[in-house]
Amino acid sequence: MMDELRELYQEVILDHGKNPRNFRHPDDANREAKGENPMCGDRFMIYLKLKDGVVEDVAFQGRGCAISTASASMMTEVVKGKTEAEAKALFETFHDLCTKDDHEHGDHGPVDEEAMEKLMVMSGVRQFPVRVKCATLAWHAMNAAIEGQDKASSE
Amino acid sequence: MDTQIADPTLITYDVERVRADFPVLSRTVHDKKGKPGKPLVYLDSAASAQKPRQVIDAMTRFLEEDYSNIHRGVHFLSQTATDQFEAVRGKVARFLNAPSERNIVFTRSATEAVNLVAHSYGRAFLSEGDEVIVSIMEHHANIVPWQLLQADKGVRIKVVPVDDRGVLDLDAYADLLSDRTKLVAITHCSNVLGTVTPAKEIARLAHERGVPVLFDGSQAAVHGVVDVQNIDADFYVMTGHKLYGPTGTGVLYGKYDLLKKMPPYQGGGDMIESVSFEGTTFKLPPARFEAGTPAITEVIGLGAALDYIESLGREAIAAHEHDLLRYATEKLSQVEGVRIIGTAPGKGPILSFTVEGVHPHDVGTIVDQYGVAVRVGRHCAEPLSERFGVGPTARASFALYNTRAEADALVSSVIAVKEFFGA
Structure with missing residues (x-):
């Protein structure tokens, strides 16, 4: 039982949850989308600076639980510098990581393997189905921002 | 000859007999490979109460x-x-x-x-x-x-x-x-x-x-x-x-x-x-x-x-629930970093709280691993959660079948949350 909790709340997640990276509102952001989980009240704004199809900067603000905050923080770290297509491939692959067993993962095109290795720490949420929404909230919002939408809901 | 009881609440409320009427209360949660997990501590009756056999x-x-x-x-x-x-x-x-x-x-x-x-x-x-x-x-x-x-x-x-x-x-x-x-x-x-x-x-x-x-x-x-x-x-x-x-x-x-x-x-x-x-x-x-x-x-x-x-008697139920509320409030207040939201005199047996440095959603997940079922979130009352500037909270609610031992289980699981997060 406690092993599963440790699996969910790994040190790295607790660290990102307490000290989120890229927790700011960049002046030159040209895309933004709100991510909201109405059930628990988690709310994030994701800010992107997109230039020539590349995510030059990505940051976020808002409040949420340790899982959603850590996931948002880690998302900003791995998405920065990616092309739109690469960022979307990461989103899809990460989504599989949180929701599906390994053998069911789909092929979402070339994906940054090093980034995915980092994100592996989030895979503990699979044992906690109600927390999957927390882990994927910022990612949904990032994806929405790339697609030019202003909000994403994890419901 | 009449045998009247002056004050029905003087009869000891037999909570164990009451619990026996509720089949679900004898189950365990998070069972693994045939191994029983933790006894269910159901403190979410304000969301929906369990049903007696009757x-x-x-x-x-x-x-x-x-x-x-x-x-x-x-x-x-x-x-x-x-x-x-x-x-x-x-x-x-x-x-x-x-x-x-x-x-x-x-x-x-x-x-x-x-x-x-x-x-x-x-x-x-x-x-x-x-x-x-x-x-x-x-x-x-x-x-x-x-x-x-x-x-x-x-x-x-x-x-x-x-x-x-x-x-x-x-x-x-x-x-x-x-x-x-x-x-x-x-x-x-x-x-x-x-x-x-x-x-x-x-x-x-x-x-x-x-x-x-x-x-x-x-x-x-x-x-x-x-x-x-x-x-x-x-x-x-x-x-x-x-x-x-x-x-x-x-x-x-x-x-x-x-x-x-x-x-x-x-x-x-x-x-x-x-x-x-x-x-x-x-x-x-x-x-x-x-x-x-x-x-x-x-x-x-x-x-x-x-x-x-x-x-069971509505006065007797209310007295039992009030005792649990008072007991749990006192115990939970002693945990450093716990803030109780809602301290009106004569309140009902509903205990909303936050744990400093830990989001209620994380509180809910961790106490659940100890078998303790609480509600987390805004409880369908978003304007109120803004009023108290706390956003979401965790909420334990007490019902006619809860016990002081369950209030203790809540408190020790909240202490475990704090240890877990180093909060």
């Missing part, structure tokens, strides 16, 4: 022996089923001390009961510029129906504040009442703070201006004796599933002269006198507001739930 059996028996549609058959079963269904209306009337069973309308939920009043009374008797007074601690079920009316009819919504303990600001309420006020809709017990509102005074002040009052009794009806005549409620709503009864059952109490002048809420079978394409006439209340086949079996279950509550 309710489950009553519904099973009804389905096996007496089930039929009601109000429409000449055959034996239909009459039997109708009699049993209508008997529950009488039980509900006695439970609320309503003058008559014709004051009792069955709905699907308390939410539907509020919507019924907003839709029927609201659309018929309120118009642009009229005001509806609610409080900041309303459940969304007593906010959104009025907002729909606002969008439809242009009425305005006025909000009574609470102080930092969660006590309703009666002076502010009195100031909000005006010639424009056409309805007051206020909770009788907050589902987040536990605050019990001074219903009688709220109604008295409104009635001075001839304004009817609706009380949301979803929590209050569970934790004490409600007397709709004594508080002089015009409308009172409650829900069956928080009263140890089945889902799909709600109640609207209404003063009969009000119900009688209200137009139908929904149209259909069972609520009409005669139907023709030249014009249809409607039955008198309560039938007028009960279109379609109701949740017959569930209403039978609600009747069994009310019998069960009465068999």
